[in-house]
Amino acid sequence: MRKFKQSIGFLICRFACLIAVLSLFIILFFIFIRGFKVLSLNFIFDFPREGMTKGGIFPAIIGTFYLSVGAILFALPLGVFSAVYLTEYAKSSKLTKIIRTGINTLAGTPSVVFGLFGLAVFVKLFGFGVSILAGSLTLGILILPTIIRASEEAILAVPQTFRDASYALGATKWQTIAHVVLPNAIPGILTGVILGIGRAAGETAPILFTAATFYTRRLPRSIFDEVMALPYHIYALMTEGTKPDLQVPIAYGTALVLLVLVVGINLTAILIRIKRRRKRW
Amino acid sequence: MLKREKFIEYMLRFCASLSIIFLFGIAISLFKEGLPIFKVVNPLKFIFGKFWYPTHEPPEFGILPLILASILVTFGAMMVAVPLGVGSAICIAELSPPKIREIIKPMIELLAGIPSVIYGFFGMVVFAPFVQRLFNIPVGLNAFTASCLLGIMALPTITSIAEDAIASVPNEIKEASYALGATKWETITRAVIPSAKSGILTAVILGLGRAIGETMTVLMVAGGAAVIPRSFLQPVRPMTATIAAEMGEAPAGSLHYHALFAISIILFLITLGLNILANYIKEKGYEKI
Numbered sequence: 001m002r003k004f005k006q007s008i009g010f011l012i013c014r015f016a017c018l019i020a021v022l023s024l025f026i027i028l029f030f031i032f033i034r035g036f037k038v039l040s041l042n043f044i045f046d047f048p049r050e051g052m053t054k055g056g057i058f059p060a061i062i063g064t065f066y067l068s069v070g071a072i073l074f075a076l077p078l079g080v081f082s083a084v085y086l087t088e089y090a091k092s093s094k095l096t097k098i099i100r101t102g103i104n105t106l107a108g109t110p111s112v113v114f115g116l117f118g119l120a121v122f123v124k125l126f127g128f129g130v131s132i133l134a135g136s137l138t139l140g141i142l143i144l145p146t147i148i149r150a151s152e153e154a155i156l157a158v159p160q161t162f163r164d165a166s167y168a169l170g171a172t173k174w175q176t177i178a179h180v181v182l183p184n185a186i187p188g189i190l191t192g193v194i195l196g197i198g199r200a201a202g203e204t205a206p207i208l209f210t211a212a213t214f215y216t217r218r219l220p221r222s223i224f225d226e227v228m229a230l231p232y233h234i235y236a237l238m239t240e241g242t243k244p245d246l247q248v249p250i251a252y253g254t255a256l257v258l259l260v261l262v263v264g265i266n267l268t269a270i271l272i273r274i275k276r277r278r279k280r281w
Numbered sequence: 282m283l284k285r286e287k288f289i290e291y292m293l294r295f296c297a298s299l300s301i302i303f304l305f306g307i308a309i310s311l312f313k314e315g316l317p318i319f320k321v322v323n324p325l326k327f328i329f330g331k332f333w334y335p336t337h338e339p340p341e342f343g344i345l346p347l348i349l350a351s352i353l354v355t356f357g358a359m360m361v362a363v364p365l366g367v368g369s370a371i372c373i374a375e376l377s378p379p380k381i382r383e384i385i386k387p388m389i390e391l392l393a394g395i396p397s398v399i400y401g402f403f404g405m406v407v408f409a410p411f412v413q414r415l416f417n418i419p420v421g422l423n424a425f426t427a428s429c430l431l432g433i434m435a436l437p438t439i440t441s442i443a444e445d446a447i448a449s450v451p452n453e454i455k456e457a458s459y460a461l462g463a464t465k466w467e468t469i470t471r472a473v474i475p476s477a478k479s480g481i482l483t484a485v486i487l488g489l490g491r492a493i494g495e496t497m498t499v500l501m502v503a504g505g506a507a508v509i510p511r512s513f514l515q516p517v518r519p520m521t522a523t524i525a526a527e528m529g530e531a532p533a534g535s536l537h538y539h540a541l542f543a544i545s546i547i548l549f550l551i552t553l554g555l556n557i558l559a560n561y562i563k564e565k566g567y568e569k570i
Contacts, residue, residue: 006466010376016368017377017385020440023433024392027399030407081296089290095298101560102301108487108556109549110494111397112521113307116528116545120310124533141303148300174289195394202396205496205521209528231398231497238405238501248406255402259395266394270387 028259035256038249044257048215052237053246057254059216063132063227064201064258066220067211070136071143071200072193078140079147079196080182080189086148087155088177107145111205114142118210133223135211142206143196150195154188155181187276191269198265202258204231214240230258311549315542318342322536327543333507333518335527335537342540346509348547350517351493353510354427354503358492361432363485366439370484373440374447375469386444393437401501404430409502418514420504425513427503431495435488442487446480447473479566483559490555494548496521520544 046056082099090096118138128134158181166176182189204212212232220227237251318327322342330343369389373382408430409421416425450473458472474481504516505526518526524541531537 002464002467006464009466009470013368013372013376016365017372019365020369020392020433020436021385021388023436024388024395026407027395027403030403031399078296078299081293082300085290085293085297089293090297095294099297099301101557102304104560105553105556106300106304108490108494108552108559109304109307110496110521110552112494112496112524113311113545113549113552116314116524116542117307117310119528120314120542121306125310144300144303172286174286198394202394202398204396204398205525208525231396234398234402235497235501238402251402252406255399259399262394262396262399263391266391267387270390274383 028263031252031255031259034249035252035259038253039256043253047217048250051243052215052241052250053243057228057230057233057250057257059219060228060230060233060254061257062219063212063229064231064261066132066223066227067135067139067207067229068197068200070132070223071139072197074137074140075144075147075196076193079144079192080151082144082148083151083155084177084182087152088173088181103145103148106141107149111142111203112208114138115206115208115210117141118206123210129224130209130211130213130226131224132211132220132227135207135227135229136223138206138210139200139203142203143199146196146199147189147192150192151185151189154185154192157188158184187272191272191276194265194269194272198262198269201265202231202262204229204235207232230254230261234258308549311542311546315539315544315546318536318539318543322540327540328547331509333523335531335540340536342536344520344523344540344544344547346507347518347520347523347544350424350503350507350510351519351521353424353513353517354431354499354519355489355493357424357428357513358431358435359485359489361429362435362439362488362492365432366436366484366488367443367481369436369440370443370447370481371469371474374444375465375473386441389437389440392433393441397434397495397497398501400430400434401498404498404502416514420516422502422504422516423514424503424510424517427499427517427519428513430498430502431492434495434498435492438491439484439488442484443477443481446477446484449480450476479562483563483566486555486559486562490552490559493555494521494552496525500525520548524548 043056045058047058049055086096086099115138118134122128122134122137123130162180162184163176166180207229211227212229213226214236216228234251234254237247241247327342327344329345330341331345332341332343333346334341373385377385404426409426412426413421454472454476455468458468499519500522503519503522505518505522506516507518510517524544528541531541
């Protein structure tokens with residue numbers, strides 16, 4: 001009887017795991033199979049034509065590229081410096097505790113709330129308008145916790161003996177951090193950057209009112225231009241326009257491009273981490 | 282030299298404090314844009330009002346249908362995500378050999394990395410038609426469809442945190458249980474899970490936060506009807522979907538605009554509360570060990 005109970009229990013847990021893994025494969029399968037039919041060089045490098053029913057998605061790819069790079073340019077220095085402060089300067093003060101709670105809360109805030117914040121502050125208050133700049137800043141704040149956590153982990157993994165050796169040579173604290181700790185933490189920080197780019201590239205709600213537009217005739221010329229973006233393009237194709245039978249295939253193609261991008265980015269991060277774990281200092 | 286070191290420390294402290302500043306910035310901007318609605322609409326009427334007709338003349342701003350829709354969809358999502366997430370966590374931490382664990386864990390991470398708009402898209406083109414045929418209903422876009430997809434989206438959050446908690450249960454506890462003659466399953470259910478309780482609870486709360494704040498998926502698959510939900514197979518319009526769908530059309534400074542910000546205040550407070558709760562439980566758990 002006890003053995004029987006155990007077999008049932010194990011079976012249920014294994015089944016749960018199977019469903020989780022299957023969900024991933026089912027989603028990938030449908031989007032790959034159906035998106036692949038639409039995919040071509042023209043689809044990637046052409047502009048949308050005839051009211052979104054023909055042509056490609058080039059401006060959306062470029063837009064997503066600008067938005068993600070912008071977000072990283074903003075979040076990377078802030079995130080790394082925050083992590084340095086939290087790990088090297090204030091290990092467990094009251095302030096650190098508050099900051100950590102703040103970072104966790106920021107990470108748990110819904111993405112649409114970031115979108116509203118971006119609308120109220122960057123678009124309206126600072127007067128950036130619906131633009132790459134406003135969208136990048138909004139996405140930058142959204143991915144800040146990801147960058148901070150990855151950088152913290154990377155910095156903590158640098159052995160204490162490295163720091164001691166540097167101090168023994170007469171280096172100051174900042175010299176030790178800049179010349180010994182950070183260079184050794186780079187692979188870990190890179191994982192954070194990659195995950196941050198993946199997150200920023202895939203988010204829709206934060207750029208809905210801060211950066212994205214349904215259609216542009218030209219590529220953006222400055223950071224104050226509004227842009228098309230891959231995730232928003234999928235949403236727009238599915239909810240706007242009048243010819244769903246022509247728009248759905250394009251949405252499949254766009255979803256495939258976005259999925260390849262994001263899954264590729266995440267896989268890279270995972271591989272870097274596995275490689276790093278094997279490394280002995 | 283020393284002055285420079287001090288200066289750098291202050292700079293770094295400022296950078297670290299920016300997360301707090303952003304958080305306050307978010308709160309202040311939401312309140313500033315959201316509170317004006319309460320000059321016109323009584324807060325109680327806003328929260329408990331049964332009709333959401335923001336563009337009618339005169340408009341009605343009652344968000345009870347939206348709140349109930351959020352609760353319904355989130356509840357459904359947790360019915361999917363908690364058993365699957367905790368079950369997967371047990372399977373990964375206790376039942377799998379290291380080689381398989383190294384393959385399954387990255388897959389769960391990939392599941393977390395799929396953008397929400399892709400879940401929404403998949404829901405519209407694949408899952409909703411399936412649900413429609415399954416229950417023989419006219420449209421597949423409803424609370425049930427949204428719950429299933431949200432459940433799968435919240436699953437990685439729950440699995441990875443719960444797995445950490447289960448894996449960090451000290452070996453002595455397990456060995457003591459085996460020494461008493463317990464089977465592996467009895468050890469898992471009566472020794473490991475109770476010891477990992479606070480971690481698993483944290484996982485569930487954070488998964489809940491993820492599900493209630495998720496926007497694009499519910500916007501695309503929940504159906505969008507702002508009426509008080511009576512069943513899972515009915516189209517609904519959760520709070521997040523309402524904000525995302527209507528903000529584009531609401532003129533800045535209008536009552537509608539302020540009302541949408543007021544909804545986001547409620548959303549922000551809910552997720553803030555959940556995060557503080559998760560933090561509290563986690564710390565209490567640490568103290569015990």
